[in-house]
Amino acid sequence: MSAMTTEGAIVSRTLIIDNIYPYSTSQKPIVGVNYQYPGPPIEAYEGDTLVIRVINKLPQPTTVHWHGISQNGTQDMDGAVGATQCAISRNGEMTYIFKASPAGTAWYHGHHLDQYADGLIGPLIIRRKVEPNQQYYDTERILMVADWYNELARTKLLSWFLSTNNPKGIEPIPDAIVVNGKFSESLFVPTNGSKRIRFRIINAAAFSMYTFSIDGLPLHIIELDQTPVEPYTVSSVVINVAQRVSCFVNLDEFDQSLVPAEVPPTKSIYIRFQAMADMYPVDIRSYRAPYATPRYPYPIYFNPLFLGILSLDSKNSLPTYPVYDERIGSRNPDSEDINLLGARPFYRANNIVPDATHFLKLVITIGPDSSNISRAYFNNVSYGSDMNRAGQKTTNKKCLTSDTLPLLHQMAMTPNGLGIPSPIMTRDSPLLVIQSDGNGHYLIPYGAVVDILLENRDEGEHPFHIHGYEFWVISTSENPQAEELYRGAYLQRDTVSVPGSGWAKIRLLANNPGAWLFHCHIEWHMDAGLIVAFIVGPNALLAQGYKITPIQKRMCQ
Known part of the structure; x- marks a missing residue:
């Protein structure tokens, strides 16, 4: 430390x-x-x-x-x-x-x-x-959404997922949705008399991405991950795994036409998390997991709609209007750009985007290994797996010089002997190209500005998260014009959603030395090896004063 x-x-x-x-x-x-x-x-x-x-x-x-x-x-x-x-x-x-x-x-x-x-x-x-935008809200609430599985992930689900019994690599499908630990129609969120409320929404799911909305209320987005933005109004927003969105609502903006004239005025409003059904590799309306323990004499299928109740008084009553309405029941997000690149950073003067000096292309694929177990790959390498593609040998797995010590410790012990090539010039790029050791470790010089192109050859959308950093999201296949449209004022996030069979381009300023994981935040894809480690500036790490503490050494014994 x-x-x-x-x-x-x-x-x-x-x-x-x-x-x-x-x-x-x-x-x-x-x-x-x-x-x-x-x-x-x-x-x-x-x-x-x-x-x-x-x-x-x-x-x-x-x-x-x-x-x-x-x-x-x-x-x-x-x-x-x-x-x-x-x-x-x-x-x-x-x-x-x-x-x-x-x-x-x-x-x-x-x-x-x-x-x-x-x-x-x-x-x-x-x-x-x-707080920027503080003038728009008086109180705030946290909504932490997650997948619920009836079975344990670390034992039953994982052992089935990475097995020859699952050659198609079907990820475990959730059994339910929970928000703040509550199941659908059991979460009551009080307003306590406030009309202007900030919601901090955290997608802590293992697999699912959701469309979030509150019936009859526009959502004014004011923060994406940890980047404050100028208010950006939508009726609903998609949030992928590990992403965070903050928005405020004003109850005076509620659309009263949702409440039929023949029913009493509503004292509550539905909060909706709608799981994106098309992201799952099976038809969730009829899928019965082969690993599932029978609990009932009839099958119960995953309901992709979670309903919470925003309570406008202290009685926790249900809304008086119908749950399903053609205006709200199948609402699509306003923008097809899940990363909301059109939202503008609040602090533009401080958001100085440097020009790129280096380049790295990461190709994402998923497929069976030689044992017919589904694996996930960055540039044909499944992190930590013996079964890599293209005949690559993996004498080192999750390690550079040791199979027991953390990467950070190895950086401190042998900063110049990690066995990872330095960046080189190639005919494919005008920038220096970041190299790896063939085992998922990429050496990035301290101070480099790296454009990373994520090319997704899988049909599914992937949320990629980086440890230790925020990056600028330059453009995606959903919004390719963003690179020119927002040049000099790109949005910073720590998790980018890469479209299925699409791409995303991000820019990283490597000013934080260390061993930092970059991975898909879908838990099953991490298990399948969709991870790389960025080894940033080993000598800069030592110059910063990093030393392995005695406590850390004891933990590794």
Whole structure:
């Protein structure tokens, strides 16, 4: 850990990770945080120092990743097993200490043994001293949406997914949707008399992307991931896995025509999360998972619509208007651009986009390996798998020089001996091209400005997240004109949605040395190997003062 100066307050929290059984109708253990699901919100102001003691009471190792936090100067606090640390052992603990930065709607989740799909999630809100767009809302609510599976991800679901019994690579289909730990029609969100409300929406699903809307109310988007934007009005918005959207609503804008004249005025409004049915590889209306444990004498299929209730009074009554209305029941998002590149950054003067100096093309494919098990590939490499394509040998899997030490430790121990080629000039690009070791590790010089082209040859949409950074989203196959249209004022995010059979172009300023994972945030695709590791500036890491701490060394013994 590098030396870290303390500017703001010190915010201390203790998180106990343990199995819980929050639902009387289910015997499935949830990985809870402080015996809650989702875990408790953690809040701080930008610049504060977070000191979070994580105590592992699970029968398995664990870790916590602080999604959206840059960890500049605290690279070993990122929580990615194999990249920045070894796992927290059973009955062990680790104290994470890091700067609350950047501001915005972040979250935390497990990053080991599919524990995030099994419940290890929670909100992490980093507030600004002066919030942009604060004048438009008086209160705020968090909505954390997730997939619910009747079976455990880390055992039953994963063992079926990556097996010869599933040669088509069909991902486990959710059994339900939960928001703030509640199932459909059981979540009541009080307004407490406020008419202007900010919603912080976090997609913590393992697989699903959703269209979010509130009946009869326009949504005024004011933050995408952790980037504040000028208000951008839509009637609904698509949010992919790991993305966050903040919007405000004004109840005075409610469309009263939704309420039939013959019924009493409504004292509540439906909140809708509609799972995108066409993203699933099967017909969810009739699919029966081969691994499912029969629970009833008749099949119950996944309902892709979650209904919450925005309660306008304290009675938690249901809306008086029909649930299904042709004006709201099948609403499509206003924009086909899921990344909302048309939204403009709030702080344009500070959003200086440098010209690219380097280039990297990552081709995304999914298909069977030589054992007929479905794998996911970046440039024909499935991270951590022996079964890579094109006859490539994988003498090193998740490692560069060691099969037991995190990548970050290896960078510190042998900064000039990692075996990854330096960037080279090629005939295909006017920029220096980033190289890899053939095992999913890419060496990026400190200070490089890298244009990354994500070419998706899979039919499915993929949400790609980077640790330790935000990148500029330049353009996508849904919005190719954005590169010219918004030149000099591109939108920054940490998760980009790459269209099926399409592409996305992002730009990364490599000013944070370390070992940073870049991966699809669909949990099943991570399990299948859709990950690369960016090894940024090993010597810059040491110059910054990074040293492997005795605690980190003990965790790896």
